[in-house]
Amino acid sequence: MQKGLFILVFIVISCSKKEKTTTGNDGEWTTYTTTDSIPELLRQKVMAYYHGDLDMANPGAPYNATDMRTDSLPTRPLMLLAKKGDEWRMSYVQGGYGKYYVYVQATIQKKAISDFKVAESRTLLDNNDTIDKRIKNHQLEFKNSPAK
Structure with missing residues (x-):
């Protein structure tokens, strides 16, 4: 009986994970x-x-996918939010008639933000590996950010 309980506790602990990490170079x-x-x-x-x-909206949560605001649901879903050191990256869906994905990256140190860049894409940007690959292959074209 104790052996079965130990195995059950081990499985539960092994399956619970609050955050994911992706190892890159x-x-x-x-x-x-x-x-x-x-x-x-x-x-x-x-x-x-x-x-x-x-x-x-949080990833996977309901949102209003149209341009017409008919309810209190958020208008766009978060696809990815990740941090490595002082670097942050975020992608979300900008819905409506011309649905596209917005990718944002920036460096945040103390109370200052720098290296702010934005790109828009018709292809799904929902994980770090895909984003890294698209940046490396010059498939994400960054727009100029406004003056600081």
Whole structure:
């Protein structure tokens, strides 16, 4: 009986994981799964860049996928939020008639944000490996960011 209980506890502990990490050449990305984890500096910078709100649903949560706002659901889903050292990256879906993916990367140190870059893509950007590959192959074209 104790052996069965031990195995059950071991399985439960092995299966529970709050964050995922992806090992790359320069270290590990820590992936966050809630919009509450978006650093306020990054949120403010994206809102200023797009001149609007950043009403976002957690990955897998319901959201309003149309341009018509008919309910209180967020208008876009978070696809990826990850951090490696001081580097942050985020991707989300900009829905509606011309659905596309927005990718944002920035460096956040103390209370300052730098190296802010934005790219838009028609292809899915939902994991670090895909994003790294697209950057390496010059398949993500970064737009100029506004003056600091």
